[in-house]
Structures are given as C-alpha cells and as structure tokens.
Amino acid sequence: MANCDEGYNCDRCGEYVENVRESELYLRYVMGFVPSTELRREPERHIRCGPEFAQFIVDDEFDAIACDDPDLDKRKLPHEVRERQEQVFTRAWRRLQEVADSDVTVEDYPFPSD
Numbered sequence: 001m002a003n004c005d006e007g008y009n010c011d012r013c014g015e016y017v018e019n020v021r022e023s024e025l026y027l028r029y030v031m032g033f034v035p036s037t038e039l040r041r042e043p044e045r046h047i048r049c050g051p052e053f054a055q056f057i058v059d060d061e062f063d064a065i066a067c068d069d070p071d072l073d074k075r076k077l078p079h080e081v082r083e084r085q086e087q088v089f090t091r092a093w094r095r096l097q098e099v100a101d102s103d104v105t106v107e108d109y110p111f112p113s114d
Contacts, residue, residue: 009044011044011045015046017044021100023045024046024050024054027053027092027096030099030110031089032110036106036107039106053089054067055073056085056086057090058086061097074086095109
C-alpha cells in the first residue's frame, strides 16, 4: 500500500496485506506515528499481527485481540491509561475504515485538525 496502495507482505505472518483497512502501517500513519515520507520505508503488517497495538481497538466491528506479551498487555496498565489508549487507537482504526473506500487522498488520512 505504501507504493500506490498496492500492498506488501506482512513482516510478521508473511501474508499479503490486502488494503489499508487491515494495515498497521497506515493505522500508525493516521495516528501521526509515521510521516508520509516514511510510508515506503516502514515495514508493513496486518493490524491483527501487531497485538501490541490491536489490543487497544475496541469496536463492535473489530474482533478483540489480546496481547500475550506480559510487558505489553494492556490489562497491566492503569485503568485511565488503558482507556485513553483504547480511545486513541479505536478512533484511528475508525478513521482508517472511513478513508479506505473514500476519495480522501493519502495525505489526508491522518486525523483532521481539531
């Protein structure tokens, strides 16, 4: 996807990342963690292959996922930190779903300025 939205193989499972809807790279881009200039250089993976991020997505349309790494498990975070992370990641995931099939340009994928 970084190259004309055509997709790459996941650096964890090796399977093809079909579109931005399932792209952790683009999820991080929407959140501002990855600048647009780095999209072609950053590794790609399925959102579900990155439980350290995916565990924070709380939406009826996204099957919950647990992070087995005891150092990264959200259940070990203070409640208020966990809730804030869930809000941020869920908002980013929803934004990614929203822009995936729209006419929004990649440059406009990140959260709109409030």
